[in-house]
Amino acid sequence: MASETLDIEFRGVSKRYGDVTAVHPTDFAVPKGAFIALLGPSGCGKTTCLRMIGGFEQPTTGQVLIGGADMAEVPPYRRPVNMVFQHYALFPHFDVSANVAYGLRQVRPRLTSSEIARRTADALAMVQLAGFGKRKVHELSGGQQQRVALARALVNRPSVLLLDEPLAALDKKLRTDMQIELQNLQRELGITFVLVTHDQEEALSMSDVVCVMNGGRIVQLGAPDEIYDRPADRFVAAFVGKTNFLDGTVVENGGNAARIRLANGMEIGARLTGGGAPGAAVSVSLRPEALRLGAATGETGLGGIIRNRIFLGSTAEYAIEVPGLGTLLATADHDAARSDLLRPGDEVAISFNPGAPLAFPVADNKTTQRETSHVEVLS
Ligand SMILES: Nc1ncnc2c1ncn2[C@@H]1O[C@H](COP(=O)(O)OP(=O)(O)OP(=O)(O)O)[C@@H](O)[C@H]1O
Numbered sequence: 001m002a003s004e005t006l007d008i009e010f011r012g013v014s015k016r017y018g019d020v021t022a023v024h025p026t027d028f029a030v031p032k033g034a035f036i037a038l039l040g041p042s043g044c045g046k047t048t049c050l051r052m053i054g055g056f057e058q059p060t061t062g063q064v065l066i067g068g069a070d071m072a073e074v075p076p077y078r079r080p081v082n083m084v085f086q087h088y089a090l091f092p093h094f095d096v097s098a099n100v101a102y103g104l105r106q107v108r109p110r111l112t113s114s115e116i117a118r119r120t121a122d123a124l125a126m127v128q129l130a131g132f133g134k135r136k137v138h139e140l141s142g143g144q145q146q147r148v149a150l151a152r153a154l155v156n157r158p159s160v161l162l163l164d165e166p167l168a169a170l171d172k173k174l175r176t177d178m179q180i181e182l183q184n185l186q187r188e189l190g191i192t193f194v195l196v197t198h199d200q201e202e203a204l205s206m207s208d209v210v211c212v213m214n215g216g217r218i219v220q221l222g223a224p225d226e227i228y229d230r231p232a233d234r235f236v237a238a239f240v241g242k243t244n245f246l247d248g249t250v251v252e253n254g255g256n257a258a259r260i261r262l263a264n265g266m267e268i269g270a271r272l273t274g275g276g277a278p279g280a281a282v283s284v285s286l287r288p289e290a291l292r293l294g295a296a297t298g299e300t301g302l303g304g305i306i307r308n309r310i311f312l313g314s315t316a317e318y319a320i321e322v323p324g325l326g327t328l329l330a331t332a333d334h335d336a337a338r339s340d341l342l343r344p345g346d347e348v349a350i351s352f353n354p355g356a357p358l359a360f361p362v363a364d365n366k367t368t369q370r371e372t373s374h375v376e377v378l379s
Contacts, residue, residue: 264324
């Protein structure tokens with residue numbers, strides 16, 4: 001992809017702190033106007049990547065480009081980016097307008113007062129806070145304070161907005177509302193958003209592209225459904241969404257149509273990612289919602305006894321003890337009108353579509369050891 005259609009590019013970027021390698025050499029590119037989420041467990045290097053884009057950290061090796069320009073010599077305040085933090089970092093003694101205008105005055109000292117007032121009002125309107133300008137920060141709720149932080153970051157009209165776990169301090173309901181608002185805002189403004197989160201639901205629901213990191217490496221970059229449906233390795237399958245892992249052995253490796261013998265002796269078809277010769281140990285991922293539960297027929301197949309049922313409103317989660325395989329989790333839509341509601345103690349037959357099982361070499365349990373994590377440029 002031509003660099004003018006890219007907003008952010010990492011070329012061989014790495015970061016070491018003494019003996020700690022926070023980010024291994026990475027090539028990575030984000031097109032203009034994308035909403036990308038950096039997702040991964042604590043310590044995987046998400047924030048370090050974000051801070052290198054913002055200019056708050058210098059890469060140990062490689063180049064960070066924004067809008068095609070190398071940022072090596074460009075200080076944070078001169079980059080076309082702005083950052084929103086988890087802790088809003090507002091000035092408590094300023095009113096809302098003064099907090100928003102502060103960033104503008106720093107970067108554009110020559111703007112007239114009326115222009116500053118106009119842009120501040122515009123930014124507050126963008127985050128649904130029109131008319132709140134004269135309030136003091138302590139007179140606002142947590143969600144409103146985060147909106148002020150957002151307005152302050154947007155008032156400079158950056159081409160990239162960096163969001164470091166911006167919703168982590170909000171309660172669940174407010175977080176969900178803000179997720180939708182942030183998505184709408186990003187679409188309206190058309191600027192690139194880079195969101196750091198360790199919350200996989202947040203990453204899947206908000207972004208166009210999810211970049212999954214583990215141990216300082218990018219392990220997968222793709223659309224949310226791609227990440228969920230076709231995880232690149234066992235780590236991604238485990239980290240993104242819930243899944244059951246079944247131990248198995250490769251009988252025949254036909255790639256998309258491999259035969260796997262499970263620990264209970266049953267053979268199933270699976271898509272095998274990452275290779276595996278006959279006899280190799282694999283881990284088979286089967287998502288809870290892929291399991292269909294039916295009345296036990298006594299036929300030889302997969303079956304078990306329901307040990308627990310957790311009612312979640314529109315769905316219910318069942319823990320099913322399956323001889324030879326352990327406990328499997330299944331999710332089913334709740335239908336109160338059903339007369340044959342499944343309950344703990346019931347015997348059930350378990351079935352799934354042939355395309356559902358995904359097998360991964362057991363070695364994928366650990367981070368794949370590669371020198372460079374290279375990902376395709378998105379189109
Ligand atoms: N200033 C620093 N000095 C030394 N080590 C650091 C520094 N900043 C980060 N690290 C280390 O680099 C690694 C990556 O940290 P980073 O903050 O990027 O992870 P993260 O994925 O954002 O984690 P979290 O979700 O917990 O914020 C960690 O092992 C961390 O301890």
